[in-house]
Amino acid sequence: MRRQKRDRLGRAFSNGYQAGLSGRNKDNCPYQNANAKSEWLGGWREAMTDRSTGLFK
Template sequence: MKRQKRDRLDRAFSKGFQAGVGGRSKELCPYANLDSKSQWLGGWREGVDGRMTGLFNR
């Protein structure tokens, strides 16, 4: 059985989360589409919040 690709919005959120944990700026969002960009920024916010509260040691 083939694995389906993840939803594009899920992927945008995940990439934003990784960027937030990694300390990248939100200005580096690679998406132009409003839906994808808002998902990326939501993930970025959660990643930054997790990093600030000490959940990640990066």
């Protein structure tokens, strides 16, 4: 059970990271669940940081 939960949250983080890299707005988060939304936003923030430091263009 725990492994499935981590995988779902990991996928939310990854989706948020991809959304951040593509320049999507954080208000476009598709998750309603608080944990998944938090992970998605964490990925989005990390991607935005990476973009601002010049890792990706």
